Amino acid sequence: MRIQPRQSKIPVGISQCAMGEPVRYNGGHKLSKVCTQLLSQCFEYVPLCPEVAIGLGIPRKPIHLLVDRAGEPVDAVRVVGVEDSTVDVTAPLRDYADSVVPQLQPVRGYIFMQNSPSCGLRGVRRYLDNGHGIDSEGVGLYARRLQQHFPHLPMEEVGRLNNSELRENFLTRVFAYDAWFRYVEREDVDAIDAAVEAEAEKVPSRIARIIDFYTAYKYLLMAHNQDATRELGRLLADAKSMTEDELAFAVRGRIMQILSRPASRKDRTNALMHSQGHLSEFLSKQEKAELQQLIEDYRLGHKPLSAVLTMLRHYLPRSPNSFIHSQVLLAAEPAELGLCDFH
Numbered sequence: 180m181r182i183q184p185r186q187s188k189i190p191v192g193i194s195q196c197a198m199g200e201p202v203r204y205n206g207g208h209k210l211s212k213v214c215t216q217l218l219s220q221c222f223e224y225v226p227l228c229p230e231v232a233i234g235l236g237i238p239r240k241p242i243h244l245l246v247d248r249a250g251e252p253v254d255a256v257r258v259v260g261v262e263d264s265t266v267d268v269t270a271p272l273r274d275y276a277d278s279v280v281p282q283l284q285p286v287r288g289y290i291f292m293q294n295s296p297s298c299g300l301r302g303v304r305r306y307l308d309n310g311h312g313i314d315s316e317g318v319g320l321y322a323r324r325l326q327q328h329f330p331h332l333p334m335e336e337v338g339r340l341n342n343s344e345l346r347e348n349f350l351t352r353v354f355a356y357d358a359w360f361r362y363v364e365r366e367d368v369d370a371i372d373a374a375v376e377a378e379a380e381k382v383p384s385r386i387a388r389i390i391d392f393y394t395a396y397k398y399l400l401m402a403h404n405q406d407a408t409r410e411l412g413r414l415l416a417d418a419k420s421m422t423e424d425e426l427a428f429a430v431r432g433r434i435m436q437i438l439s440r441p442a443s444r445k446d447r448t449n450a451l452m453h454s455q456g457h458l459s460e461f462l463s464k465q466e467k468a469e470l471q472q473l474i475e476d477y478r479l480g481h482k483p484l485s486a487v488l489t490m491l492r493h494y495l496p497r498s499p500n501s502f503i504h505s506q507v508l509l510a511a512e513p514a515e516l517g518l519c520d521f522h
């Protein structure tokens with residue numbers, strides 16, 4: 180089984196001000212060129228501004244997160260006016276998030292503007308009723324509500340996407356989340372090998388597709404977290420007590436969790452060596468030595484990942500082994516789309 184690449188851009192939600200639209204409280208915007216010029220090559224954006232949508236207007240009086248005391252849980256906040264705390268937009272923001280859930284069902288990632296009491300994903304300043312800042316443990320209320328509706332949806336903040344490593348990680352998660360819905364949930368039959376699809380009766384069952392998905396992602400997952408990948412393998416081997424839906428939810432959640440940890444050079448090297456192991460018998464002594472040296476050079480930081488992947492892919496056609504052909508680690512997406520550097 181091979182998960183086919185997507186033929187169209189991936190729908191991704193985004194804070195509207197990051198698109199350069201003047202929707203901020205002060206009538207300004209926060210254009211992100213990384214989002215609008217780079218990632219737009221593979222993302223089709225769904226821009227939303229919750230504060231405008233609930234009728235606060237442009238310009239508007241600023242709002243912030245209010246808590247009764249330090250250390251309150253993330254959901255124990257109200258969103259109120261900075262100047263007048265009787266202006267409370269907690270319920271309207273929450274209701275708005277609930278109302279856009281159907282519209283966001285097709286999105287495969289969400290990019291939020293940082294430091295916003297509505298959109299911030301982490302570290303948003305929280306205040307006491309007397310106006311004193313008390314901590315930075317807040318999450319924007321709209322973003323928090325969407326986290327609850329879409330627990331596995333890849334989310335990231337605009338500013339963090341300027342970092343190539345974090346950008347690569349977000350892309351990897353979005354591609355995986357999208358592939359899951361296209362392949363396992365069959366929201367896009369093109370994701371299933373055309374040859375398999377042609378013989379309708381041979382389309383794998385959903386359980387088989389879940390196992391296929393894990394198998395295809397195995398080496399990529401190992402590059403992110405070897406122990407958690409093995410644990411997921413054990414869960415799949417011993418899943419008889421779970422319903423199909425429970426299994427799908429659990430596996431998707433574990434996969435997204437594993438991928439959220441950036442791949443280390445050490446773990447990637449290990450996954451590359453496993454890939455090499457599947458090809459060794461088809462290589463000459465010299466080719467084998469060159470490939471081994473290249474992987475070692477990558478491990479030491481002397482060669483980029485792309486050099487190893489290019490060589491592995493060059494030898495791939497020699498192997499008849501469907502397992503190694505299916506490995507997403509060796510596929511050309513997402514890091515090689517030129518959207519981030521290699522690590």
Ligand code: SF4
Binds near residue numbers: 195228229230292297
């Ligand atoms: S951060 Fe969110 S609420 Fe604030 S202007 Fe941007 S999109 Fe609107």
